[in-house]
Amino acid sequence: MVSQRNSCVSITAGQARACTVREALDRVGGKWSIGILVAASQGPVRFTELERQVEGISRRMLTLTLRNLERDGLLHRRVYPTVPPKVEYTATPMALELYESLVALTAWAERHRTAITEARAAYDREHGAPAD
Amino acid sequence: MVSQRNSCVSITAGQARACTVREALDRVGGKWSIGILVAASQGPVRFTELERQVEGISRRMLTLTLRNLERDGLLHRRVYPTVPPKVEYTATPMALELYESLVALTAWAERHRTAITEARAAYDREHGAPAD
DNA sequence: CAGCATCCCATCCGATACTG
DNA sequence: CAGTATCGGATGGGATGCTG
Numbered sequence: 001m002v003s004q005r006n007s008c009v010s011i012t013a014g015q016a017r018a019c020t021v022r023e024a025l026d027r028v029g030g031k032w033s034i035g036i037l038v039a040a041s042q043g044p045v046r047f048t049e050l051e052r053q054v055e056g057i058s059r060r061m062l063t064l065t066l067r068n069l070e071r072d073g074l075l076h077r078r079v080y081p082t083v084p085p086k087v088e089y090t091a092t093p094m095a096l097e098l099y100e101s102l103v104a105l106t107a108w109a110e111r112h113r114t115a116i117t118e119a120r121a122a123y124d125r126e127h128g129a130p131a132d
Numbered sequence: 133m134v135s136q137r138n139s140c141v142s143i144t145a146g147q148a149r150a151c152t153v154r155e156a157l158d159r160v161g162g163k164w165s166i167g168i169l170v171a172a173s174q175g176p177v178r179f180t181e182l183e184r185q186v187e188g189i190s191r192r193m194l195t196l197t198l199r200n201l202e203r204d205g206l207l208h209r210r211v212y213p214t215v216p217p218k219v220e221y222t223a224t225p226m227a228l229e230l231y232e233s234l235v236a237l238t239a240w241a242e243r244h245r246t247a248i249t250e251a252r253a254a255y256d257r258e259h260g261a262p263a264d
Numbered sequence: 265c266a267g268c269a270t271c272c273c274a275t276c277c278g279a280t281a282c283t284g
Numbered sequence: 285c286a287g288t289a290t291c292g293g294a295t296g297g298g299a300t301g302c303t304g
Contacts, residue, residue, distance in 0.1 A: 012185060018170040021234050022163075024241040027248070029161040031154075031277075038150040047286050053144060058278055063287065073251025085284085085285050094244050101240040102153050104233040109156040112226050116159070119205025163297075179266050190298055195267060216265050217304080 027072050028098065032057050032065045037091060040075055041099055044088040074098065159204050160230065164189050164197045169223060172207055173231055176220040206230065 008019030028034060035054040039045050045053070051062055066089060069075040074095040080086040091099070140151030160166060167186040171177050177185070183194055198221060201207040206227040212218040223231070 010187060014170045014174065015167055015185060015187065017238060018167040020241050021166050021238050023245065024237045025157070025161055025166070029157055034153050034157070035147055035150045038146045042146065051286095053147060055142060055147065059287075060279085060289095061277065064277090071252055071255040072248050073255075079286095082285095085287080087286060094247060097244075098240055101236040104236050105156045106149060106153050108230055108233040109152050112229075113155065115226060116204050120203055123203040123205075183266095191267075192269095192299085193297060196297090211266095214265095217267085219266060 024098070024101075027068075027074065028102075030065055030068070032061055033069060034102075036062070036065055036069060036089075037074065037095055037099060040089050040091040041096060044078070044090045047087055047089075050089065069095075156230070156233075159200075159206065160234075162197055162200070164193055165201060166234075168194070168197055168201060168221075169206065169227055169231060172221050172223040173228060176210070176222045179219055179221075182221065201227075 007023075008016050010016040010019055028037070032054060035057070036050060039050055039053045047062070047066075050066075051057065051059065054062070057065075066075065066077070070077050070089075074092055076090045076092055078088045078090070080088070139155070140148050142148040142151055160169070164186060167189070168182060171182055171185045179194070179198075182198075183189065183191065186194070189197075198207065198209070202209050202221075206224055208222045208224055210220045210222070212220070
């Protein structure tokens with residue numbers, strides 16, 4: 001298999017790898033993407049249901065993020081042409097795999113949550129600016 | 133061990149998990165964080181060296197991202213008070229662990245690169261807007 | 265060499281109002 | 285119910301110039 005057209009034109013092997021990671025990050029780095037993906041991973045979810053589950057999201061951002069996820073092939077959108085419209089969003093197999101790939105990252109975040117908080121506090125103490 | 137203060141105040145277990153992932157993403161989601169982290173994982177790197185290795189980065193963003201990574205405890209900054217200043221950045225153990233946790237994500241990105249590109253093309257074909 | 269300061273633009277995101 | 289449209293603020297990030 002030939003190596004796919006990459007969009008990562010880097011000199012060093014390390015930076016090429018970094019670029020690959022960013023490809024994934026770019027699709028999931030949005031403020032609401034993960035929350036929506038998680039909700040849609042449990043099975044088909046309707047628009048209003050998402051609006052409730054993903055707390056704090058606005059109607060606008062929900063729509064936009066849904067469109068982006070659908071465009072990237074991470075969500076499947078099914079429309080039932082009923083009188084009150086009904087739309088269901090489902091995570092695709094690719095999205096489920098993505099979620100699996102995030103397990104390690106979640107574990108990391110949990111392991112180091114305290115350390116990070118303390119590192120920040122120490123930094124802010126040493127330098128003047130809370131910046132928060 | 134009691135569960136640490138969380139900053140994730142969610143109703144469902146799923147959304148709490150999503151929030152934990154975002155904690156990690158927030159520290160690595162920046163446009164340049166990964167590139168810098170990767171470069172600093174191979175050993176101590178100097179400012180100008182980073183500027184060359186992380187291609188396309190501006191002096192400003194390099195500085196800002198370095199400060200953030202240092203603040204989060206992901207980079208160690210060592211200053212040699214020599215006549216031409218010399219500063220070395222090194223990835224901390226925590227950062228190395230983070231990098232390891234990203235392996236799965238990298239693999240995912242590589243596996244689905246083509247599928248995503250095609251999904252986008254298909255979406256753009258079906259709907260009018262290239263948006264790119 | 266390793267930065268900080270300033271200006272400026274692009275994108276993200278929230279609030280609000282309207283609709284098939 | 286499931287959106288779309290519009291406005292405006294916040295944030296991210298590039299370009300450039302100055303400095304210990």
